[in-house]
Amino acid sequence: MSSASHTHKERQSLAWRLHIDVPLLASLLIVVAFGLMVLYSAGGESESLMYRQITRLGMGLVVMLVMAQLPPRFYQKWAPVLYSAGILLLFAVLLFGDKGKGAQRWLDLGGFRFQPSEIMKLAVPLMVAWFFSERVLPARKRELLIAVVIVFVPTLLILTQPDLGTSLLIASSGIFAIYLSGVSWRIIFGFSLAGIIYAPVHWFFVMRDYQRERVLVYLDPERDPLGSGYHIIQSKIAIGSGGVSGKGWLQGTQSQLEFLPERSTDFIFAVLGEEFGLMGVILLLIMYLLVIARGIYIGVQAQQTFARLLAGAIVLTFFIYLFVNIGMVTGLLPVVGLPLPLVSYGGTSMVTLMAGFGMLMSIHTHRKLVPH
Amino acid sequence: MLSRKVTLKNQFKEIAIYRNRMMVSLLIVMGLMILLIVWVANLQISHYEKYRTESDNNRIRVLPVAPTRGLIYDRNGIILAENRSVYSIEIVPEQVKDIESTVQRLSQLLDFDEDDATRFFQELKRTRERFKKIPLKSKLSEQQVARFSVNRHAFPGVSIEARLVRYYPYGEVLSHALGYVGRINDRELQQIDSENYRATRHIGKVGLEKYYETQLHGTIGSQRVESDVQGRVLRVLEQQPPVAGVDLHLELDLPLQLAAYEALDGHRGAVVAIDPASGGVLALVSTPGYDPNLFVTGISTRDYKALLNDNRPLFNRALRGQYSPGSTIKPHIAWLGLESKTVSTQYSIDDNGVYFLPNDEKRRYRDWKKWGHGNSIGYRRAIIESCDTYFYDLAYKLGIDRIAETMSDFGFGESTQIDMGEEVPGLMPSRAWKKGARGVHWFPGETVITGIGQGYWLATPLQIANSAAVIANDGVRYQLRMVKSIGLAGEQQTILPTLAQRQIDVGDGKHFARIQQAMKEVNHNKVIGTARSAFLDSTYLSAGKTGTVQLFGLGEDEEYEAENLAERLRDNALYIGYAPFENPTIAVAVVVENAGGGGSNAAPIARKVMDQYLLRSTEQGEQP
Numbered sequence: 001m002s003s004a005s006h007t008h009k010e011r012q013s014l015a016w017r018l019h020i021d022v023p024l025l026a027s028l029l030i031v032v033a034f035g036l037m038v039l040y041s042a043g044g045e046s047e048s049l050m051y052r053q054i055t056r057l058g059m060g061l062v063v064m065l066v067m068a069q070l071p072p073r074f075y076q077k078w079a080p081v082l083y084s085a086g087i088l089l090l091f092a093v094l095l096f097g098d099k100g101k102g103a104q105r106w107l108d109l110g111g112f113r114f115q116p117s118e119i120m121k122l123a124v125p126l127m128v129a130w131f132f133s134e135r136v137l138p139a140r141k142r143e144l145l146i147a148v149v150i151v152f153v154p155t156l157l158i159l160t161q162p163d164l165g166t167s168l169l170i171a172s173s174g175i176f177a178i179y180l181s182g183v184s185w186r187i188i189f190g191f192s193l194a195g196i197i198y199a200p201v202h203w204f205f206v207m208r209d210y211q212r213e214r215v216l217v218y219l220d221p222e223r224d225p226l227g228s229g230y231h232i233i234q235s236k237i238a239i240g241s242g243g244v245s246g247k248g249w250l251q252g253t254q255s256q257l258e259f260l261p262e263r264s265t266d267f268i269f270a271v272l273g274e275e276f277g278l279m280g281v282i283l284l285l286i287m288y289l290l291v292i293a294r295g296i297y298i299g300v301q302a303q304q305t306f307a308r309l310l311a312g313a314i315v316l317t318f319f320i321y322l323f324v325n326i327g328m329v330t331g332l333l334p335v336v337g338l339p340l341p342l343v344s345y346g347g348t349s350m351v352t353l354m355a356g357f358g359m360l361m362s363i364h365t366h367r368k369l370v371p372h
Numbered sequence: 373m374l375s376r377k378v379t380l381k382n383q384f385k386e387i388a389i390y391r392n393r394m395m396v397s398l399l400i401v402m403g404l405m406i407l408l409i410v411w412v413a414n415l416q417i418s419h420y421e422k423y424r425t426e427s428d429n430n431r432i433r434v435l436p437v438a439p440t441r442g443l444i445y446d447r448n449g450i451i452l453a454e455n456r457s458v459y460s461i462e463i464v465p466e467q468v469k470d471i472e473s474t475v476q477r478l479s480q481l482l483d484f485d486e487d488d489a490t491r492f493f494q495e496l497k498r499t500r501e502r503f504k505k506i507p508l509k510s511k512l513s514e515q516q517v518a519r520f521s522v523n524r525h526a527f528p529g530v531s532i533e534a535r536l537v538r539y540y541p542y543g544e545v546l547s548h549a550l551g552y553v554g555r556i557n558d559r560e561l562q563q564i565d566s567e568n569y570r571a572t573r574h575i576g577k578v579g580l581e582k583y584y585e586t587q588l589h590g591t592i593g594s595q596r597v598e599s600d601v602q603g604r605v606l607r608v609l610e611q612q613p614p615v616a617g618v619d620l621h622l623e624l625d626l627p628l629q630l631a632a633y634e635a636l637d638g639h640r641g642a643v644v645a646i647d648p649a650s651g652g653v654l655a656l657v658s659t660p661g662y663d664p665n666l667f668v669t670g671i672s673t674r675d676y677k678a679l680l681n682d683n684r685p686l687f688n689r690a691l692r693g694q695y696s697p698g699s700t701i702k703p704h705i706a707w708l709g710l711e712s713k714t715v716s717t718q719y720s721i722d723d724n725g726v727y728f729l730p731n732d733e734k735r736r737y738r739d740w741k742k743w744g745h746g747n748s749i750g751y752r753r754a755i756i757e758s759c760d761t762y763f764y765d766l767a768y769k770l771g772i773d774r775i776a777e778t779m780s781d782f783g784f785g786e787s788t789q790i791d792m793g794e795e796v797p798g799l800m801p802s803r804a805w806k807k808g809a810r811g812v813h814w815f816p817g818e819t820v821i822t823g824i825g826q827g828y829w830l831a832t833p834l835q836i837a838n839s840a841a842v843i844a845n846d847g848v849r850y851q852l853r854m855v856k857s858i859g860l861a862g863e864q865q866t867i868l869p870t871l872a873q874r875q876i877d878v879g880d881g882k883h884f885a886r887i888q889q890a891m892k893e894v895n896h897n898k899v900i901g902t903a904r905s906a907f908l909d910s911t912y913l914s915a916g917k918t919g920t921v922q923l924f925g926l927g928e929d930e931e932y933e934a935e936n937l938a939e940r941l942r943d944n945a946l947y948i949g950y951a952p953f954e955n956p957t958i959a960v961a962v963v964v965e966n967a968g969g970g971g972s973n974a975a976p977i978a979r980k981v982m983d984q985y986l987l988r989s990t991e992q993g994e995q996p
Contacts, residue, residue, distance in 0.1 A: 092609050176397075182389035237430065240423025253431045257600040278409075278870045281527040285405050292401055296394050305381075308390050311399070319401050323408070332411050 067358025549577015767823025
């Protein structure tokens with residue numbers, strides 16, 4: 001289809017004038033609705049929990065709409081500032097941060113606690129996209145090196161907090177932007193090889209004991225059936241016992257009788273697997289695929305390098321998000337502590353996620369009429 | 373804004389690369405999604421059965437349900453041992469983070485002593501079931517229950533449970549007749565069927581409770597329940613109710629038991645009453661007793677120490693006390709003398725208070741009466757007046773082996789096989805016994821004192837009472853038993869059979885009747901009967917025999933003076949008897965330690981016991 005004629009009709013609608021991308025919004029709302037249904041069951045039919053989640057979703061939607069109003073040019077202009085501020089805050093966390101659950105992630109700004117790492121989830125792809133925006137692509141090796149530094153400084157800072165899940169997401173978002181900038185496959189495979197060689201070094205010298213333990217327990221959950229392996233064992237039991245069609249909404253014994261830990265947060269996918277079975281799992285993945293497909297479409301339609309790289313990074317990171325969560329809950333990947341996007345209860349991550357989708361909408365709804 | 377770089381930027385090439393990269397990404401995304409689906413399908417389809425089973429194992433548990441212990445009734449249907457609901461504080465170790473501090477705080481809140489805590493930690497160490505409730509403190513008062521309830525939130529994993537616990541309403545009166553239950557200990561744990569006892573906390577430790585443990589306990593039931601991760605039971609899916617233990621209906625007669633207990637009046641001693649027609653034990657008292665309720669939920673060190681005094685309240689004198697039967701066996705010996713034609717009914721001796729063996733003029737065997745009972749003492753007067761000299765002579769004539777053999781027929785020296793366990797067989801000495809046990813020859817002088825129930829001869833009050841029952845029963849010895857019938861509440865009771873253990877050959881029975889007549893005169897001969905004062909004015913006829921057993925070896929010329937002897941060295945008072953004389957319904961043995969003469973100290977107790985049993989029908993209008 002021709003993007004020119006397509007956008008012409010779109011421009012007349014109310015949604016377009018409000019900078020809302022209806023297909024993206026619709027696919028997000030479908031996931032959110034299904035997610036709320038699962039959360040209602042996972043949270044033991046707690047109404048207050050539902051209110052809080054809906055409030056948070058509402059806030060997320062508002063943030064998304066606000067972000068959609070700002071043009072990509074605005075983000076491009078402020079990307080270096082946001083990134084620099086984020087780096088400073090990460091150092092501040094390192095020095096003055098609050099400890100919660102054994103990790104130093106929180107910064108207390110006069111009663112307002114937040115995680116600077118959340119800013120970085122957006123600041124890193126913004127910064128990499130900004131860095132490549134005015135350059136000839138594919139970039140030269142020296143430029144690539146700078147881009148890699150841009151990505152790994154915050155990643156390592158967050159890894160030391162330690163927060164494996166978030167650092168993984170941030171690294172992914174930056175790497176995706178670099179990848180989309182057209183870096184040659186030779187370099188990509190070269191880095192992959194280097195990564196494989198580096199892995200044992202990382203294992204012995206960088207990883208914390210609890211992270212190593214997570215990996216070991218992932219490889220063999222029976223290693224610690226009452227401790228860290230308990231989560232994954234119970235989660236697999238919940239999912240496996242759901243079968244093809246599931247035990248029925250609100251009928252999951254693993255979830256309802258509380259054998260499944262963290263069932264409304266990180267392990268909510270197991271509740272879905274138990275109560276809705278393989279059908280529910282496939283349904284959720286299709287819903288996610290709709291979101292991703294729309295994101296990819298927006299990226300492909302984007303007119304500037306900055307917008308393209310940003311859109312691609314956001315949407316692919318969203319996939320990593322859900323893939324890592326589902327992978328860990330089903331025992332395919334080690335437990336890294338990431339929520340299931342749009343479904344898990346709580347977290348500032350919801351707002352960050354919606355902000356990202358707001359940027360996608362901004363990119364799509366601020367295109368010029370004649371792109372070529 | 374236009375820089376050199378921008379002019380060099382090739383938008384078409386960039387877009388082409390970008391689209392290519394996005395297509396690759398989309399393919400990878402879809403590929404990874406398919407991987408996820410395959411992986412989840414592997415869990416949900418290929419391993420469905422395995423995870424389904426594990427999920428069920430998580431939520432479904434089989435809980436054991438303890439059977440209710442059978443009750444114990446007396447022959448009138450009065451409950452002697454029941455189950456009462458008692459509140460106890462219990463802890464699920466799995467749900468308590470710091471058990472020691474929890475116990476410490478609970479002990480402050482509820483004010484209980486260290487014994488409970490010690491016992492709790494012992495059990496904690498032993499148990500392997502993490503979700504099993506372990507009792508910390510039993511028998512909470514209402515105040516303690518209230519105080520805990522208010523502070524419940526501070527004690528996760530701690531709860532108050534109402535459980536059925538054994539209760540003995542008559543306490544000390546029946547302690548030695550019933551025994552008691554207590555918490556199962558390590559040794560018992562290895563002997564019992566652990567499956568059947570999974571939900572049971574108490575087990576018969578002593579007495580009837582132990583002997584009939586299998587019947588009283590019943591069979592465990594189970595519940596299949598759905599429970600959450602905390603082990604809270606949400607609903608019962610299926611249940612197999614336990615089978616309650618059977619009830620025991622005893623031969624024992626509570627009013628008689630109470631009368632016997634009162635009659636002993638706190639002295640160290642025992643009273644055993646038997647129904648001669650069946651061998652059923654009507655009363656079995658050993659004093660001092662103890663409160664069996666103290667043992668049920670665990671006795672405190674202080675209470676236990678208090679029971680370890682010189683009077684030995686824990687000692688079951690009726691079953692385990694071994695006493696010289698003394699003169700109470702004279703009728704038996706006399707009958708043997710007549711029946712074996714060793715002496716005739718006309719045979720008599722002249723008694724001047726001293727007996728010598730035919731070939732030994734040195735050793736004097738003295739009668740209890742210093743100057744003797746006079747001339748022409750035949751078997752009748754020998755029994756009525758309890759003439760020692762006659763029996764010295766008769767025993768010598770009979771010889772020890774013949775005495776031992778016949779006395780065994782009366783039940784001496786062998787276990788009565790009463791359904792209580794614990795009893796000791798006593799000792800009926802014989803030539804063979806002495807050779808075997810001591811490796812020494814039997815001396816004739818030992819035969820002489822055996823004739824008056826002293827020397828090596830030892831018997832329990834139970835055996836002594838049984839020997840009286842054999843006389844009352846014209847020579848038939850029944851197996852003694854506590855339990856008359858057993859059966860589940862509200863169902864057909866199985867009546868235990870009456871078993872004749874021995875039928876003594878009494879020939880034409882004339883000699884047996886003569887002995888019985890003489891025993892009647894012991895009670896009713898107003899001039900010479902040794903128990904005459906105890907049975908003065910009795911409205912029924914009875915038969916008896918007194919016994920006074922010397923514990924202190926007097927020199928041959930010394931005289932016994934009770935006032936000058938330490939209390940523990942005074943004579944034991946004994947008495948056997950039965951009533952009514954025709955068709956006897958009760959045979960009694962009384963032993964009172966260090967009380968003095970049997971006629972004045974033991975016979976009156978027997979009289980009270982017999983009166984209670986035989987005269988109550990006129991008072992209460994019901995047959996015993």
